[in-house]
Amino acid sequence: SPFTRDSAPLADDTQSRLPSRPRRKKMNAPARPAVPNRNVLSATWLLLVVVMFAIAASWLDPALAWPWLGVAAPSWELVALNVLPFVLVVLLLTALTRRVVLSGWLGMLLLLASYAANAVKLEQLEMPLLPGDFHFLAEIGSALPLFSHYIGTSIAPILIALALIGLTVALFREAPWPAMRGWSRAIVAVGVIALGAGLVQGWTPWRAVYSADRLRFEPWSVVDSAGKAGMVGNLVLYNWELAKRQELHPDRAAAAEFLSQNANALRTRLSPNTSSLAMPGGTQPDIVIIQSESLFDPVRLRDAPADTYLPNFHRLARRGLSGNMKVPTYAGGTIRTEFEVLTGLALEFFPGVQYPYFEIADKPIPGIVRTLSRQGYRTTAIHPNSGVFWNRNQAYRQIGFDEFIDGREFSKDDIVGLFTGDAALTDRVLGQLDQDGPPQLIFAVTMENHGPFDWRPGLDEKRMAALKMPPGLDEGGKHWMRNYLYLLEDADHELGRLADALQHRKRRTLLLFYGDHLPALPPVYQQIGFADGKGPKTQPVPWLLLDNGRSLGQMPRTDTTSWLLPSILLETAGIGGDRYFAALGALRDTMPAAAIASAIPLQRELRALGQSRFIGELEPLIDKALNPQDGDVDAAIAP
Numbered sequence: 001s002p003f004t005r006d007s008a009p010l011a012d013d014t015q016s017r018l019p020s021r022p023r024r025k026k027m028n029a030p031a032r033p034a035v036p037n038r039n040v041l042s043a044t045w046l047l048l049v050v051v052m053f054a055i056a057a058s059w060l061d062p063a064l065a066w067p068w069l070g071v072a073a074p075s076w077e078l079v080a081l082n083v084l085p086f087v088l089v090v091l092l093l094t095a096l097t098r099r100v101v102l103s104g105w106l107g108m109l110l111l112l113a114s115y116a117a118n119a120v121k122l123e124q125l126e127m128p129l130l131p132g133d134f135h136f137l138a139e140i141g142s143a144l145p146l147f148s149h150y151i152g153t154s155i156a157p158i159l160i161a162l163a164l165i166g167l168t169v170a171l172f173r174e175a176p177w178p179a180m181r182g183w184s185r186a187i188v189a190v191g192v193i194a195l196g197a198g199l200v201q202g203w204t205p206w207r208a209v210y211s212a213d214r215l216r217f218e219p220w221s222v223v224d225s226a227g228k229a230g231m232v233g234n235l236v237l238y239n240w241e242l243a244k245r246q247e248l249h250p251d252r253a254a255a256a257e258f259l260s261q262n263a264n265a266l267r268t269r270l271s272p273n274t275s276s277l278a279m280p281g282g283t284q285p286d287i288v289i290i291q292s293e294s295l296f297d298p299v300r301l302r303d304a305p306a307d308t309y310l311p312n313f314h315r316l317a318r319r320g321l322s323g324n325m326k327v328p329t330y331a332g333g334t335i336r337t338e339f340e341v342l343t344g345l346a347l348e349f350f351p352g353v354q355y356p357y358f359e360i361a362d363k364p365i366p367g368i369v370r371t372l373s374r375q376g377y378r379t380t381a382i383h384p385n386s387g388v389f390w391n392r393n394q395a396y397r398q399i400g401f402d403e404f405i406d407g408r409e410f411s412k413d414d415i416v417g418l419f420t421g422d423a424a425l426t427d428r429v430l431g432q433l434d435q436d437g438p439p440q441l442i443f444a445v446t447m448e449n450h451g452p453f454d455w456r457p458g459l460d461e462k463r464m465a466a467l468k469m470p471p472g473l474d475e476g477g478k479h480w481m482r483n484y485l486y487l488l489e490d491a492d493h494e495l496g497r498l499a500d501a502l503q504h505r506k507r508r509t510l511l512l513f514y515g516d517h518l519p520a521l522p523p524v525y526q527q528i529g530f531a532d533g534k535g536p537k538t539q540p541v542p543w544l545l546l547d548n549g550r551s552l553g554q555m556p557r558t559d560t561t562s563w564l565l566p567s568i569l570l571e572t573a574g575i576g577g578d579r580y581f582a583a584l585g586a587l588r589d590t591m592p593a594a595a596i597a598s599a600i601p602l603q604r605e606l607r608a609l610g611q612s613r614f615i616g617e618l619e620p621l622i623d624k625a626l627n628p629q630d631g632d633v634d635a636a637i638a639p
Helices: 002-017 038-060 076-097 100-125 131-151 156-171 182-201 204-209 222-243 252-261 263-270 311-317 334-343 368-374 389-399 422-432 461-465 475-503 522-527 565-573 579-590 604-614 618-626 633-637
Strands: 286-292 321-326 378-382 403-405 440-445 509-515 541-547
Touching: 038 076, 038 100, 076 100, 076 182, 076 222, 100 156, 100 222, 131 222, 182 204, 252 263, 252 604, 252 618, 263 579, 263 618, 286 334, 286 422, 286 475, 286 565, 311 475, 311 541, 321 565, 334 368, 334 389, 334 440, 334 565, 368 378, 368 440, 368 565, 378 422, 389 403, 422 440, 422 475, 461 475, 475 509, 475 522, 475 541, 509 565, 541 565, 565 579, 579 604, 579 618, 604 618
Parallel strands: 286 440, 286 509, 378 403, 378 440
Antiparallel strands: 321 541, 509 541
8 A cells, every 4th residue: 555655665764864772782691609519419418318327327226336425436337237228218219209308308217217116126025126027017007006005195206297297298399309310310220129129138249248147147036136236237137047938848857756756655645535634535615715915923023022913813723724834925926925825836836937927827727726626616716906917817717716806896995094904805705605506715815904004094093002012113113013913903803703704604614814925014124123033035924724624723733835735725625636736745744844944945856846737747747656667758748
């Protein structure tokens, strides 16, 4: 258009007549302060993390010398070996998250949590952290209610946990490490995973680094080993040498020799009703077994008053068979004693097994439950705690119980202090017993007297104040002891109530009662000790067997072990049909009780006998011992 044509030249002309503006000279921007290289900062932080780990481990691990105390020159090699796995965790987290501060923080939390668990276990159980303890992580939901009682009612732990969670979440805002990307990130992750897998599996290079000889590892004494190799060093070596399930290869020749040497006693035991203990064959009494939590006789303490504690137990012992019993655990690990009593298998038969319900409960387990089931018994287990805890749901199925009544069947109104009271358990046991129907085995595990004993809510203060204390305790020791004795009184009272009720039953009934282990009372043991001058781990627990059809009081006092106890029970009940328990009866005839109950390792022949029983190879060995003219035993066993 004309307007368009005319306007363009006008614009050009106008612009050409405008005065030109002077061009601005390009000015350099003011120099910014130098920013440190982030890669250097991240690498420096990782080195600082290693130093902090070394300081923390030296402070928390009794085996490592705390550098600033000057008690002993620190072994930096030992410190390095005890922090190395935590460093590997930090490197893996760094590769996964690309955040070095966050990874170092999480690694420090893991280190502190591990040493805290180790400290608690050392204080309560006098045992260091072991690989088997990590099974609880798989059932943390069922374990948490029990373990939470050990932190008391203070809200401080909750506030600290919330603060730690908040700080962890805040650290996720950290900027990623620029160099930790691509191939470098993948190489670090794969390399650390390979190193970690080798450490767990015990590959040859790692065995040179964590040398059992150099670290003075002693598989027969994990407490001493942890004091020399450190918590982590002991964990690593224990995992390599003991914790992994080992295939059992019993020494058949040793087992056969043992059976041959005791063949005459075994033949006698296999004959019905030859024992002075046995009731008439075919009686099939009901059998009630009570495993009483943390029960021992306080009269074993130095200068403890006589005729004061466990009055019902001692009253009943005058008409029953009783004695002391060596158990395979101290202050915890209930299932260790439980396993031995139910199976007649000593844990020493299984190298490296710490918690049998986790480690060897993947197939049917022979024992008194299956023996009684074959004879027509209905078998029931009762325990007022979660059936998931200690893997009891699966373990009881493998042991052969028909029914398991767990904590869901009990009311919160039954709680005494922290746990379900023994009175509610007694009621449940009596309610399960029928006058008619098939004979029954009822196995009940109490809960009321479970630790901790440094606090207990809701107990009667007047009754607490009236409890008679052993002399020599300070106020702190008395506080622990009063809590324990209060609950021990309840256990003893319920024993008396149950025994009296069973005594009036028309149906023949046996009652077996025993403690599973000593309670965790560190201040008490430290302040007054025991009358025999020995430590708490060597102290036995009491056991008692009652028959409502006769008195067993004329029988001599019998000291035994938990794995021999079921043979005494079956013998008293007049129940045969299981040649392994007959062999254990022959063993009791020929082996002194003092030797059986001693702390020395079991003889090779006994280990071979028990291992053969567990893997199902015992019967041909017994046949050979009873009939030596028959063929080769190995040929009979071989597939």
